[in-house]
Amino acid sequence: MLTTMTGAASLGLPGNSALAQNADSQYSNDRSYMVKLLEKIAAPVLSNMAREKLKANFLLELSPSWDGRNRNVAYMEAFSRLMAGIAPWLSLRSDDTNEGKLRAQFTQQALLSFTHAVNPNSPDYLFWQGESQAIVDSAYFTNALIRAPKQLWAPLDLITQQRIITEIKGLRKIALPYNNWLLFAAMNEAFLLSIGEDWDPVRIDLAISKMDEWYVGDGWVADGTKFHFDYYNSYVIYPMLIEILEILVKTKASFPRFNPNDHLAKWMLRIQRYSEYLERFISPTGTYPPIGRSITYRTAVFQPLALLAWRKKLPTNLSEGQVRAAITAVHQAVFSNPSNFTKEGFLTIGFVGHQPSLGDFYSNNGSMYITSESFLALGLASDDSYWNSTAQDWTQKKAFGGEGFPKNYAVTY
Numbered sequence: 001m002l003t004t005m006t007g008a009a010s011l012g013l014p015g016n017s018a019l020a021q022n023a024d025s026q027y028s029n030d031r032s033y034m035v036k037l038l039e040k041i042a043a044p045v046l047s048n049m050a051r052e053k054l055k056a057n058f059l060l061e062l063s064p065s066w067d068g069r070n071r072n073v074a075y076m077e078a079f080s081r082l083m084a085g086i087a088p089w090l091s092l093r094s095d096d097t098n099e100g101k102l103r104a105q106f107t108q109q110a111l112l113s114f115t116h117a118v119n120p121n122s123p124d125y126l127f128w129q130g131e132s133q134a135i136v137d138s139a140y141f142t143n144a145l146i147r148a149p150k151q152l153w154a155p156l157d158l159i160t161q162q163r164i165i166t167e168i169k170g171l172r173k174i175a176l177p178y179n180n181w182l183l184f185a186a187m188n189e190a191f192l193l194s195i196g197e198d199w200d201p202v203r204i205d206l207a208i209s210k211m212d213e214w215y216v217g218d219g220w221v222a223d224g225t226k227f228h229f230d231y232y233n234s235y236v237i238y239p240m241l242i243e244i245l246e247i248l249v250k251t252k253a254s255f256p257r258f259n260p261n262d263h264l265a266k267w268m269l270r271i272q273r274y275s276e277y278l279e280r281f282i283s284p285t286g287t288y289p290p291i292g293r294s295i296t297y298r299t300a301v302f303q304p305l306a307l308l309a310w311r312k313k314l315p316t317n318l319s320e321g322q323v324r325a326a327i328t329a330v331h332q333a334v335f336s337n338p339s340n341f342t343k344e345g346f347l348t349i350g351f352v353g354h355q356p357s358l359g360d361f362y363s364n365n366g367s368m369y370i371t372s373e374s375f376l377a378l379g380l381a382s383d384d385s386y387w388n389s390t391a392q393d394w395t396q397k398k399a400f401g402g403e404g405f406p407k408n409y410a411v412t413y
Contacts, residue, residue, distance in 0.1 A: 033328060033332075038372065038375050039102060041347065042082055042106060045058070045369065046106055047109060050113050052124045054113075054124045056123065060365060061349055061356065061365040062359075067362065070131050074365065076117075076137045076366070077369065078366035080144070084144045086144075087143075087144040087151075088148065089375065091150070092381055094107070111156065115157070118160060129170070135171045136184050143240070146243060147243075165197055168191065171188065180224075180232050182206055182207040183240040183244070186244050190248070191247075193251055194250075204255075211237065215270070219274035219277060221233055230291060230293050232292075232294070234300065234303050235297055235303065235370060235373075238303075242268065242271055269411075272315040273411050275305045278304060279323065280395045285329070286329030286331075295358060296350055296351055296355070296358050296360075298351065300373045300374055303374055305323055309327075309380070309386055310379045317406055319389065319392055320385055321392040325391040340354070349363055349368060
């Protein structure tokens with residue numbers, strides 16, 4: 001097995017952490033490392049919001065180029081983005097292991113946090129009104145509920161459920177730009193469909209039609225009418241499109257202009273092709289190109305690979321051991337820098353470490369919690385083959401090590 005970081009100290013973990021006990025025996029594999037890192041990222045947000053203390057204790061950091069929007073959007077970004085990434089792991093059953101106990105603890109904190117998020121009388125009521133940014137992070141909020149409905153939606157009391165539905169429907173008044181934002185509105189409608197609520201098929205139809213129109217070929221989708229070489233195919237376009245289509249297939253929704261089953265099959269091939277590029281971007285040491293806007297979203301770049309691993313849909317030419325080793329190496333390369341976190345444990349703005357000048361005009365430290373989207377494979381149980389297959393070198397490691405590796409050719413689908 002390839003060498004990974006082990007022990008609580010390598011992550012700068014507090015000594016009283018639930019998983020810091022018996023670190024030498026527990027942190028000798030990739031899953032343990034990823035769970036420990038996810039705990040470090042998630043604990044400050046969930047522990048504070050569960051106690052209605054997130055706004056009180058989360059000191060905001062704004063990009064130097066901040067455009068002046070209401071800074072309260074940061075709290076919604078932090079919670080919603082974190083929950084979208086952690087939801088698959090929370091969807092696993094609890095057990096008596098340290099990981100299972102931590103998962104149970106985080107699930108209870110998450111349920112309290114969802115309740116506070118839509119309670120107008122709570123100090124941690126989120127910023128649902130007044131800024132178009134709300135529709136962006138409402139989609140991560142609903143995506144989390146879609147990813148773990150039994151653990152995060154079903155246990156909520158009826159008042160909280162109705163408040164969530166009301167807030168989501170209230171965002172329909174926001175005018176959307178013709179880019180990846182169309183998928184945020186579509187995700188919300190897919191959520192409403194999934195719970196048997198009234199939903200707007202036009203918003204879903206528009207988003208899917210535009211993604212078809214903006215597909216430029218060989219696995220890449222333009223973000224609007226012009227192609228941008230950045231990672232928004234990873235942050236938004238592919239994961240949300242695939243999961244929206246999955247809801248349509250599951251609910252047997254019908255549309256006059258497309259067949260959800262056919263579309264899901266087509267877009268699954270395309271996300272697999274795009275993910276082949278992502279895997280090839282990873283250098284022998286786990287670094288990857290800092291390309292385009294929003295590079296401070298860190299490891300969220302690899303959300304499609306993590307999603308396909310979780311779905312057991314990785315491309316046939318990428319083994320589970322290869323992808324797991326590569327993704328682990330990426331996280332080690334990024335998160336080995338302690339300045340990724342404040343002294344209170346919250347994420348900072350940066351690519352590798354604290355680099356606020358890399359933030360965009362919409363960037364705040366709440367935005368950074370989208371990095372949790374690279375942890376989706378934790379939705380696979382610890383005994384799954386993904387976590388137990390032999391670690392293998394990834395493409396660039398093979399290439400620069402003088403080993404044989406497959407060549408790469410364009411596809412026509």
